[in-house]
Amino acid sequence: MEARLNPHNLTRGRWSPSPHYSPQSDGPSQAEPLTPESTSDLDHEMDSPIGHEDLDRTFELKTIAPLQRHSIIQGYPAIDRDIEYRSSLEEEAPTRQGNGRKDSFMLYTPDEESKVLKKLDRRLVLFVAMLYMLSFLDRSRNAKIAGLSEDLQLSTSQYEWLLTAFYITYILFEWMTILYRVVPPHIYIALCVASWGLVASLQSVADSFTSMLVLRALLGVGEAAFGPGVPFYLSFFYKREELALRTGLFISAAPLATSFASSLAWFITKAAMKVPIAAWRLLFLVEGFPSMMVAVFAWYHMPDSPGTAKFLTQRQKNVARLRLRKEKYTKQESSEVSGIKMKEIFQTLADPKCYVTAAMFFSCNVAFSSLPPFLPTILEEMGYTALKSQALSAPPYLFSFFVVLLIAYLSDRYRSRSFYVCLSAVLGSTGYVVIAVAGWRQASAGWRYAGVYAASAGFFSAITIIITWTINNQETDSKKGTGMVMLNIIGQLGPLLGTRLYPDNDKPYYVKGMSVCAGFMLLVFVLSWILRAILARENAKSRIAYSRIEVMGDEEDGFAMANDGEVEQERFMYIL
Numbered sequence: 001m002e003a004r005l006n007p008h009n010l011t012r013g014r015w016s017p018s019p020h021y022s023p024q025s026d027g028p029s030q031a032e033p034l035t036p037e038s039t040s041d042l043d044h045e046m047d048s049p050i051g052h053e054d055l056d057r058t059f060e061l062k063t064i065a066p067l068q069r070h071s072i073i074q075g076y077p078a079i080d081r082d083i084e085y086r087s088s089l090e091e092e093a094p095t096r097q098g099n100g101r102k103d104s105f106m107l108y109t110p111d112e113e114s115k116v117l118k119k120l121d122r123r124l125v126l127f128v129a130m131l132y133m134l135s136f137l138d139r140s141r142n143a144k145i146a147g148l149s150e151d152l153q154l155s156t157s158q159y160e161w162l163l164t165a166f167y168i169t170y171i172l173f174e175w176m177t178i179l180y181r182v183v184p185p186h187i188y189i190a191l192c193v194a195s196w197g198l199v200a201s202l203q204s205v206a207d208s209f210t211s212m213l214v215l216r217a218l219l220g221v222g223e224a225a226f227g228p229g230v231p232f233y234l235s236f237f238y239k240r241e242e243l244a245l246r247t248g249l250f251i252s253a254a255p256l257a258t259s260f261a262s263s264l265a266w267f268i269t270k271a272a273m274k275v276p277i278a279a280w281r282l283l284f285l286v287e288g289f290p291s292m293m294v295a296v297f298a299w300y301h302m303p304d305s306p307g308t309a310k311f312l313t314q315r316q317k318n319v320a321r322l323r324l325r326k327e328k329y330t331k332q333e334s335s336e337v338s339g340i341k342m343k344e345i346f347q348t349l350a351d352p353k354c355y356v357t358a359a360m361f362f363s364c365n366v367a368f369s370s371l372p373p374f375l376p377t378i379l380e381e382m383g384y385t386a387l388k389s390q391a392l393s394a395p396p397y398l399f400s401f402f403v404v405l406l407i408a409y410l411s412d413r414y415r416s417r418s419f420y421v422c423l424s425a426v427l428g429s430t431g432y433v434v435i436a437v438a439g440w441r442q443a444s445a446g447w448r449y450a451g452v453y454a455a456s457a458g459f460f461s462a463i464t465i466i467i468t469w470t471i472n473n474q475e476t477d478s479k480k481g482t483g484m485v486m487l488n489i490i491g492q493l494g495p496l497l498g499t500r501l502y503p504d505n506d507k508p509y510y511v512k513g514m515s516v517c518a519g520f521m522l523l524v525f526v527l528s529w530i531l532r533a534i535l536a537r538e539n540a541k542s543r544i545a546y547s548r549i550e551v552m553g554d555e556e557d558g559f560a561m562a563n564d565g566e567v568e569q570e571r572f573m574y575i576l
Contacts, residue, residue, distance in 0.1 A: 145265070151280065240575065440511050458521060
């Protein structure tokens with residue numbers, strides 16, 4: 001009989017080197033030889049219920065030090081074949097119950113997982129962030145200063161309707177977020193990008209209020225189909241505790257795009273003085289056309305799931321799938337396009353927690369939608385020229401970009417959401433209070449401009465964590481998708497209010513609009529603590545529901561065990 005090392009033993013229990021083993025060893029020649037009898041004894045030892053204080057703990061291959069793994073595996077070519085064979089079986093039987101517990105067979109190393117994450121970050125998240133940045137560029141909020149209102153003879157009310165029309169269709173088509181689970185994402189995303197790029201470019205030939213209004217409404221449809229569902233799409237590839245940073249990278253594209261758009265608008269406005277085309281028309285064309293070219297690349301580049309990522313090797317695809325098994329709290333397959341479950345949709349619609357997060361998102365969007373469109377105008381009213389206003393609009397959003405990434409990293413690092421939502425809300429509210437008080441006291445423009453930094457950093461950071469929190473606290477893909485639809489439909493009503501907070505009769509200080517935004521950011525603070533209390537109570541109920549709970553994995557995500565030791569159901573714990 002061929003002597004082979006059973007890889008089950010590497011993942012189910014401890015591996016103890018022989019007395020002859022040396023950490024400096026380069027191979028099995030320095031260790032005690034393994035025989036069929038010794039591996040049989042090891043299997044018997046692990047299956048014995050007596051004498052092992054760590055019996056109920058699952059040891060994973062990735063917890064063994066790299067040097068030890070090398071020493072164990074080198075010289076046993078059958079192991080690699082066993083690992084590949086068992087990896088292929090994982091999709092049919094990802095876990096096994098035995099001896100009253102659930103064993104986990106995580107057949108990958110920390111180095112392998114790290115390489116997969118880095119590839120996903122570089123090739124997926126950054127590309128999605130670039131697409132989101134293009135969508136923000138296509139909104140072209142700087143067109144008013146570039147001469148749009150004068151050329152089309154728009155009143156203040158008509159200009160506000162152009163902004164509102166975008167948000168009306170944006171809200172009405174938020175339900176399309178759930179299509180990420182119905183249509184293959186690479187097809188769906190490519191069509192979205194191409195549609196908004198085409199519509200944005202066509203804005204450059206609009207010759208009346210009516211034509212521009214129709215195009216703005218169509219632009220809202222294209223962007224509603226893409227942006228709100230991206231965090232949901234990223235949850236197909238990342239664990240719960242990894243999602244805030246990746247959502248932060250995605251959301252931070254918004255302030256970065258706004259910063260870049262302001263700089264681009266300044267350059268185009270200046271360059272348009274030397275060409276026979278209106279600056280606002282050139283602005284729409286330059287910001288919209290690139291999206292149509294990128295859409296072709298998105299069709300071939302975007303993966304539908306970890307298993308279809310062309311930039312991963314076959315082994316890395318296996319690792320990418322295996323590392324997400326603990327994210328599956330039901331038996332549904334969460335890595336492939338699998339449709340939706342109506343029962344789970346109705347359960348989510350009846351969940352009060354979803355309405356709390358939606359109210360928080362609504363409050364943030366009042367501030368988020370009101371300041372960026374009017375910041376260049378506000379700066380102009382503060383005494384700066386149109387060109388200088390465009391240039392000064394960029395730095396606050398660049399500052400927000402770095403703050404969002406820092407807040408998102410800390411939220412993932414400490415596995416906390418409520419604290420960082422509160423911190424962001426206080427930061428944003430403080431910024432708006434500074435702007436309002438400075439305007440009320442008619443202080444220097446520098447005070448109001450400084451307040452913009454805190455305000456923009458606060459609401460961008462809060463939005464990032466709220467979106468992540470919504471996805472974290474739903475167990476299945478159908479619930480996650482429905483939660484995101486509810487979040488966006490209710491939350492995007494905020495811009496309908498926010499875009500009307502800065503009427504011309506409040507010039508030049510807009511004290512009322514700034515005060516309203518400060519109040520809504522404080523409301524986010526209050527709602528965050530309410531949601532934390534609700535989730536803490538739910539977690540306490542989950543712990544009390546079973547007389548014995550055995551945690552498999554980390555300290556928050558585990559399996560609920562009955563008195564007889566059999567697995568009754570998986571226990572889902574909310575992230576606070």
